[in-house]
Amino acid sequence: MNAFPRTQIENLSVSRMIIGTNWFFGWSHTSAAKDKYIKSTMTRDKIADVLEVFLAAGVDTIMGKISHPGQKEAIDEAQQRTGKKMIIVSTPGLEPGDTPEAFAESQRIIELDAKLGASVCMPHQCTTDALVDSRARRIHNMDRYCRMIRDCGMIPGLSTHMPESIVYADETNLDVGTYISIYNAAGFLMHVEADWVQRLISNAKHPVITIKPMAAGRLLPLVGMSFVWSTIREQDMVTVGTMTPDEAKEIIEISLSLLQKRQVTFELQKTRSKQTVISK
Numbered sequence: 001m002n003a004f005p006r007t008q009i010e011n012l013s014v015s016r017m018i019i020g021t022n023w024f025f026g027w028s029h030t031s032a033a034k035d036k037y038i039k040s041t042m043t044r045d046k047i048a049d050v051l052e053v054f055l056a057a058g059v060d061t062i063m064g065k066i067s068h069p070g071q072k073e074a075i076d077e078a079q080q081r082t083g084k085k086m087i088i089v090s091t092p093g094l095e096p097g098d099t100p101e102a103f104a105e106s107q108r109i110i111e112l113d114a115k116l117g118a119s120v121c122m123p124h125q126c127t128t129d130a131l132v133d134s135r136a137r138r139i140h141n142m143d144r145y146c147r148m149i150r151d152c153g154m155i156p157g158l159s160t161h162m163p164e165s166i167v168y169a170d171e172t173n174l175d176v177g178t179y180i181s182i183y184n185a186a187g188f189l190m191h192v193e194a195d196w197v198q199r200l201i202s203n204a205k206h207p208v209i210t211i212k213p214m215a216a217g218r219l220l221p222l223v224g225m226s227f228v229w230s231t232i233r234e235q236d237m238v239t240v241g242t243m244t245p246d247e248a249k250e251i252i253e254i255s256l257s258l259l260q261k262r263q264v265t266f267e268l269q270k271t272r273s274k275q276t277v278i279s280k
């Protein structure tokens with residue numbers, strides 16, 4: 001399998017495909033029953049099995065809450081098995097208040113992520129979007145959080161579900177190296193239409209990490225990945241979530257086929273209703 005293409009977040013080399021963690025820890029965006037099933041299924045070793053497939057293909061960048069129980073242990077297990085290092089993009093939830101106590105707690109959380117090995121730290125949407133001021137066109141306190149992240153030796157980023165956050169960050173020259181943006185052909189969880197988000201990504205000052213390309217399972221992998229890979233810039237990234245090694249192999253093959261503009265050859269799923277369209 002060909003090594004996966006790479007890009008840069010400032011001076012840090014990362015794979016253009018980023019491993020998402022929602023499907024490891026039970027955030028399915030589907031139902032409470034689905035979340036419960038995921039949590040009961042995904043053990044440290046099973047997560048490491050998936051990470052091992054990604055690492056073999058050169059997809060060595062993972063994003064999520066690094067301090068979530070089991071995540072760092074699964075990363076360590078996959079690294080030990082393969083002898084390859086993973087690049088960690090952390091998305092911690094910080095305390096969005098203005099009190100000294102809130103800032104001290106945010107500092108503690110950021111320092112913990114640095115100790116756990118994160119290279120990029122992007123305060124999670126639950127923090128960022130609570131601080132967006134559309135009237136003033138700025139993100140309150142984010143400059144202070146960025147300084148904390150820099151002081152801990154990590155690259156600061158901006159995790160958001162609000163497209164205007166990226167616009168305001170660029171307008172105010174916020175000290176970030178990348179952003180997260182929801183982007184998919186279904187418009188799932190997107191605040192404005194896909195063509196607006198595509199233009200925003202194209203105009204962003206820094207590389208953009210797109211998330212939910214398959215709309216949390218609402219789009220077929222070929223459909224979702226075709227749309228995103230064909231409409232972002234070469235410096236931008238796509239985050240994907242999988243639960244099994246076979247799913248990881250499939251999404252890697254689909255993505256490489258699309259990027260290399262060759263025939264997609266992954267195995268199709270079969271049902272009885274497709275009997276009449278199968279060549280004999």
